[in-house]
Amino acid sequence: MADDLYSVLGVTRGASAEDIVKAYRKLAKKLHPDLNPGDKTAEEKFKQVTAAYDILGDAEKRRRFDAGEIDASGQERPQQRYYREYAGGEDAARYRSTAGFDDLGGFSDLFGDLFGKGAGARGGGQRFAMRGTDAQYRLEIDFLEAVNGTKKRITLPDGGTLDVTIPAGVDAGQVMRLKGKGMAGVGGAPSGDALVEILVKPHPAFKREGDDIVVEVPISFDEAVLGGKVEVPTIGGKVFATVPPGANSGQTLRLKGRGIKSKGGKHGDQLVKLTVVMPYRVDEDLKAFAEEWRGKHRYDPRRKLKEQA
Amino acid sequence: MLSERDIVAKVQQLTVTRLRVWVRQGWIRPAAKAKQPFSEADMARAALIRDLEDKLGFDEEQVPVLLNLIDQIHGLRTELKTLLEALDELPDDVRATVKVRIAKRKRSTRR
Numbered sequence: 009m010a011d012d013l014y015s016v017l018g019v020t021r022g023a024s025a026e027d028i029v030k031a032y033r034k035l036a037k038k039l040h041p042d043l044n045p046g047d048k049t050a051e052e053k054f055k056q057v058t059a060a061y062d063i064l065g066d067a068e069k070r071r072r073f074d075a076g077e078i079d080a081s082g083q084e085r086p087q088q089r090y091y092r093e094y095a096g097g098e099d100a101a102r103y104r105s106t107a108g109f110d111d112l113g114g115f116s117d118l119f120g121d122l123f124g125k126g127a128g129a130r131g132g133g134q135r136f137a138m139r140g141t142d143a144q145y146r147l148e149i150d151f152l153e154a155v156n157g158t159k160k161r162i163t164l165p166d167g168g169t170l171d172v173t174i175p176a177g178v179d180a181g182q183v184m185r186l187k188g189k190g191m192a193g194v195g196g197a198p199s200g201d202a203l204v205e206i207l208v209k210p211h212p213a214f215k216r217e218g219d220d221i222v223v224e225v226p227i228s229f230d231e232a233v234l235g236g237k238v239e240v241p242t243i244g245g246k247v248f249a250t251v252p253p254g255a256n257s258g259q260t261l262r263l264k265g266r267g268i269k270s271k272g273g274k275h276g277d278q279l280v281k282l283t284v285v286m287p288y289r290v291d292e293d294l295k296a297f298a299e300e301w302r303g304k305h306r307y308d309p310r311r312k313l314k315e316q317a
Numbered sequence: 318m319l320s321e322r323d324i325v326a327k328v329q330q331l332t333v334t335r336l337r338v339w340v341r342q343g344w345i346r347p348a349a350k351a352k353q354p355f356s357e358a359d360m361a362r363a364a365l366i367r368d369l370e371d372k373l374g375f376d377e378e379q380v381p382v383l384l385n386l387i388d389q390i391h392g393l394r395t396e397l398k399t400l401l402e403a404l405d406e407l408p409d410d411v412r413a414t415v416k417v418r419i420a421k422r423k424r425s426t427r428r
Contacts, residue, residue, distance in 0.1 A: 142403075
């Protein structure tokens with residue numbers, strides 16, 4: 009059986025359906041066994057031509073033949089299963105190679121985990137082994153817990169628990185890596201790590217700037233003028249800070265060593281931002297005093313602003 | 318699993334001799350000494366080598382070079398897939414950060 013049905017009918021691949029019918033009829037008239045009694049070759053040819061016409065004369069069969077889905081005898085042609093369909097699967101794991109990506113391994117620990125251990129084997133026959141995946145968790149703690157350090161227990165989705173020791177001074181967004189507490193490895197490879205991302209709830213009074221703690225402390229009008237000791241909260245408890253005479257809003261006092269203990273063992277400072285708060289009610293005394301004081305000591309707090317804008 | 322005969326029967330233009338040569342070369346690596354040591358993947362790989370030699374006209378010096386490159390690509394694709402799946406499990410904000418970093422990196426390397 010010829011592979012090219014078109015040449016059997018003597019037409020081109022682009023022939024129209026009508027051309028094919030015409031070509032077939034012409035050949036059939038010439039080759040039909042009843043018109044050629046005793047001619048074996050003609051009979052053989054007639055069979056071929058008819059078989060070709062059975063396929064090319066049928067639009068759907070012709071399409072499938074053109075697409076290579078059926079062969080010249082109309083048989084389903086087995087579709088080749090291409091290697092790429094298997095190449096990502098388990099059976100092809102021994103062929104996959106990550107040799108030559110060593111240079112990426114030094115990039116970050118992430119790539120080290122991927123390309124480094126057990127991923128793909130070279131030289132065949134090696135058992136497939138893969139380090140367990142890292143498990144990701146998030147843990148929200150209070151501001152003061154982050155500052156002073158704490159121990160926390162996470163309940164895992166599978167009911168197990170994970171104890172996390174959080175060091176003093178941990179910052180929001182920091183990730184704690186617990187070696188070997190992730191998913192189990194495959195084929196004797198080690199377990200992955202548990203990665204715990206620390207979220208810190210904001211504190212109503214304390215704000216963190218690096219290792220320093222910033223607290224806004226309101227002082228009264230008379231404390232601002234005369235100075236004095238005011239009680240100030242710190243992360244280690246209450247202390248008294250000395251407000252100098254003539255203090256102003258926006259002025260910052262630095263309490264040395266009252267901040268967060270940093271990794272190097274040093275302590276940050278606490279910054280006390282002063283805000284002068286006027287009396288809640290302005291009484292006659294204050295009014296009279298202000299009137300009199302203004303007469304003699306007028307000052308312009310907006311002088312600089314006027315120069316600027 | 319498949320035997321040598323199964324592979325030869327199913328992959329056209331393949332002979333037992335040819336298949337054995339490929340196995341000896343290490344281009345196809347059947348599972349140890351089993352009666353039916355070949356997987357479907359091995360069969361597809363045999364068809365690939367057949368195509369490389371017969372249809373595309375590469376010779377036996379060139380085929381191992383191609384196989385090595387193809388194996389590297391699939392190794393890389395698998396690692397990449399693992400990486401992407403791992404990224405997919407991350408919280409949205411982290412994924413967004415990664416996205417931005419990738420875009421940034423692409424911009425700076427393009428130029």
